[in-house]
Amino acid sequence: MSAPAPAADPKAPASQTGKAGIVGKDGAPMVLVIAGEFTMGDRVFGPVHKVYLDAFYMDQYEVRTSLYAMFLKMNKREKPYNWQFVDMQADGDRPVIGVDWYDAEAYCRWAGKRLPTEAEWEKAARWTDGRTYPWGNGRLDKTKASYNWDGKRRWEGYRILSVAGSYETGKSPYGIYDLAGNVWEWVADWYDRDAYKNSPTRNPQGPSAGEFKVFRGGSALSHPADITAALRNRGSPTGRAITIGFRCAQSVPKPSPTPVRPAR
Template identity: 50%
Template sequence: MVAVTEGEFVMGADGTQALEDERPAHRPWLAAFSIDVHEVTTAHYAEFLKASGRPAPWQWETVELSRHGDRPVIGVDWADADAYCRWRGKRLPTEAEWEKAARGTDGRLYPWGNQGPVPDLANFALGARFSYSQVLMPVHSYERGKSPFGALQMAGNVYEWVQDWYGANYYELSSDRNPTGPDQGQFKVLRGGSWSDLPKYLLTYGRFKLPPETRNSYTGFRCAK
């Protein structure tokens, strides 16, 4: 894990580049926390399945741990991700924690800075056809694309579930200290973009939402504490 220091940071964005649910830019204060350097891998998730007896993720039958053990697990719904983090003595990051860990405190557009994504910074724009071998990259790849706090692949590879329920206008009413999202909702928030996405979905402030029971080929997670 890497440590993220306490304090304010710029969350969201203003102007025409930002979607309505990404506005306005605001400055929440967060307590110090830690976040995983890497997305959770199939090898780590296999340990959890063995210990917990939880049903396997979607597409799990295509996993070969000898070849894919360092790839991010996909096909997990929100409850799977939440259960894994708890099993590890951790939790899912809040949406604000995730954005600060990816963005730092200078309001940058991508984890590595303001330059648009290129193939040696992130794994993205690979179309829609999934296979563990061909579209997912090992979680320790893209050292040049790391965030200011040292977390890897917070843009691309897989979308990441976070703790919060989604609220379209939440930024207009969110707490200015340790915001945790709405009390309830229909969707959970995901962050970071995936192997199949265009560059605009890799922005540090970009928000995505899915029903919590969704399992697909472009969603994984990492834990915080």
């Protein structure tokens, strides 16, 4: 029997409880990504194609270490790689790392959510105009994302990761942070290099099976070319790395049909 999900955090920002967002069961703010069409893929990770997605909610921030600690406390799961070096006081608002795909999927399910599909992740990052980065097509600089901007970054512990919400000018038009850099993010899809060639144009779910799972967005150790919003990466679903974390998504409930009353 799985442990119950936590109640919503009463201290969650009020601005996220309005029309444009909700607070998830784990207390994390989620942002509404409206239904509609967007451009997916680019000339390298293509082909470029149009995709229609139903509305969904996406975590505004990558899942934080403090939230994952709460999940571990309520569930008997293996601790993330490098967990012994976490200082919860100093690192609680930094993204959790060292989790495999199954860990990420289990957390999202526990929180009443799910991992985003690859298409959902890309729409959240690229908006509807096929932009290169979440903030647009402008010049890439270190004020917009946490990445290896000078080619000299090395792993120096959790302090190399940014606290949630650090890059205000790097958020997407939906108001979602760190979709470029900081940590790679697991998504739901199995990886297939040619997936876009035969992908449905409406709510694609990715291949039904595969060897690797997709992760997106780049990390604090990624070079500039590796944090574009269309770039695809993959790894073993059982692999744990210091550069990979995740965020969750949630479907928008469809309204129940209005019952038709018989005429009198």
